[in-house]
Amino acid sequence: MARTSPEEWERRLTEIAPELLAEIGAKKEPDKGLPGLEGSEGGVVMRFAPNPNGPPTIGSARGIIINSEYVKRYGGRFLLRFDDTDPVNKRPMLEAYGWYLEDSEWLGAVPDKVVIASDRLPEYYEIAIELIRRGGAYVCRCDQAAFKAKKDAAKPCPHRGQSPEENLALWRDMMNGGLGPGEAVLRIKTDIVHKDPALRDWAAFRIVTADHPRVGEKYRVWPLLDFESGVEDHLLGVTHIIRGKDLMDSERRQRYLYDHMGWVYPTTIHWGRIKIHQFGSFSTSALRRALEAGEYSGWDDPRMPTVRALRRRGIRAEALRKFMIELGVGETDISISMDSIFAENRKIVDPEARRRFFVKDPIPMEIEGEMPEIAKAPFHPTLDLGSREIPAGRKLLVSCDDLLNLKVGGSLRLKDLCNIEISSLDPLRARVIGTDPHQAREKKLRIIHWAPTDGVPVRVMRPDGVDSGIGELGVRDDLDQVVQFERYGFVRIDSVAEDEVVAYFAHR
Template structure:
């Protein structure tokens, strides 16, 4: 019992020091039973002993708790002093010690989304960690359903560069079709593939019932002849596909005799009508991973079937399949789906102004809004590569970005929904406002005078007789709301006076594009000097100035 008493004292002191309060009996009992599970059957006997020890500890001071704990269990005091951070970042890759070959393989039917950015950043980061090669591979072999956009190839490379993830090699699958045909022929020769001429609906029924297609029993010579007819145009679109033999009784119908090649006569945006037999993604991707020496693949757990299908191909050809890491989906509340196909349809329908519209989850939009690549990189790396689906808010990215832009962003006045305010008295003709509140980088001069603009929302919160301060200018008393009028009170800062910002009468027209709408108003003329920069519109938020003209156009970043 004396040994048990010592354990109770140790855990009581640890609990007391941790929370700087009298020890909690339940927490101490839980620790005790965790270390000595044989005591669980004696809980009624042990409980009074816990109460006795805790009563003794409670009578001593916090200083005595710490001194006594250091005396009897210094290791627990060390644990308390070590602040434990939640597990973040990228876990180690098994088998990566000698270097890695990692790839990110988009279909270029639009620019990178935030989902794409995660793949680009994480794959490139692993290559930086272990050494090796980072490859961007365009899986662009579907000229119809996921038709590539010629511009998107360049957009991906631009965004990779911006994200500090410049690839070591760029591969375009549609330009390498000739390499796939001999591999398909070898697969046929090894008995791993056959030409299926079943109508699509008929084969679907076979697949669901686990019935073998009549063409599955064709000889190798027959399949090679039919393969040649697919290539030379004898067989027409829709008349035949090359299938990989798997197990027609596999518990998952998606694995059963999957299609590797089909005939497509639609021209491809890059290579035109040079080819008429195109590989499907599972074949093209599997072959490229082998040809490129890919060591590790990171893919969504929803694509686990791809690995199951591709392993049949690797088995027939005697190849070694890369190591695979499956990760969960990331959903960001403000955007929902990252589907490029859906975004493309919405843009074509006029729902968005383009791929850089602040309402869409593309990297281009993030750039236009003033989100820094360093913020995106840290955010994506901290997410890790776990299989758990993640649902989070853009606020996490904004918090990282704010740390980067706040020290650099000049301050400017912007008044949305402007209302003219007439001021009676000797209002200074010019205001001198700091460009930054903490960094001594000088002042901006803003024309003032007896007529200024303020926000309607500010005016609606006032009553006649209220005293307010126009930031960096003067104090006034509101004398009327309709029309908006005030009386000059002086230039000194008043106590407990509400401070609002304002804009000069001859300011510039500004439009701010936001994820949830558009704000229009008047800003100080110095905004025209901030093209391409992130600034803080005081009492509004951080924006990036994207266009100088009439009007100036800025994209909203965050508060």
């Protein structure tokens, strides 16, 4: 296949239309980070709208970070809105409201405004009434199955033709108790013969007599998501909505509501489902059940895919931000690995994390020969972070893992201390053959870390279990710091007691 080269075309272009040449020269610029927002001229208002039925997860973090990042970029406003309108199936947790605030702030996304749907029922009622007056909504008294049958057949139900007056009267019955749960819903009139059955006359309000954790039994008519969310987005002046692809129909449904009211629909962006290798698929409700069944120590258990669990493990907000922004907002369902987040975190944490010795599954070792009584070890291999002194002694502890390929006569270096030769394996004995690190280097000795016998017991809480061992005493100075246990990994010192230190494992 003979292709005409670009050069050839350029030459011919020069002959026939030289004024277009500039266009060829213009390079396309590669987009960095998030794509721009369309329709940002009139300002940008965005929201993250969770149901507070558990703490923010990594998925929530994506929503919080991307929305707030756009707002930062365009100088707009970031709203946090709690869509807590189902006291039964997705019952809100009172503590969770605060958790969202806390985690948003930690993620560097302090909301400009916080809205709680369960505070705003009166506003929703007013709009419902206006909608009925305009003939855009009707009270449907079909039971669920009957309506579905009608809808699937693209046939209107008998209540669709009621007059606004009739509907208003029935609405009052819903409000004042004349109608009970399951006896009526308010439906938005869309297009009953629409080719997509998902869009036909959807329910906007239903009757719920259960108490709500925040407002108790104050209301008995509650909005459904499409109404609440759609109305709030308008009321709050939201300009851009980012939501899951699973909610694509919401826009198409809500547009009917907007048309009835004469409102302008915000710009929408969709993203696909996010799955994380290390955690699999999870839902907040499923996690909550597992937690209540005692499978986890709490919402910040190191196995949890929550923001608070990552924080406890020493993952920095900045690492999460960079990662999420890099992910972007594609519509493809994605399956990510924590490795990328860890890599991002390592870059941030490595330069500031003090190095410490932690010996997992310690084995005592007796040493003979001339050696320093105190090891002087730098806090960082290349940066000047100072150093610490670790008292050594005739007896030291080394990790069981490091003994695996050891044999009598073999030699290695105890880091920052001395070079030894193994003289016996059981009991473990060695003799000093020198102290010079260069000697170790020349002989290509393996270098292992160690701990003094009077070090502090350390427990490391990991996603895959608990490691126990002994750490140098200095780890007690690093409460709440991310440190690197040499040859083990980065951990956050979570608690320090006289007789035990607990650390949470971040990553290698």
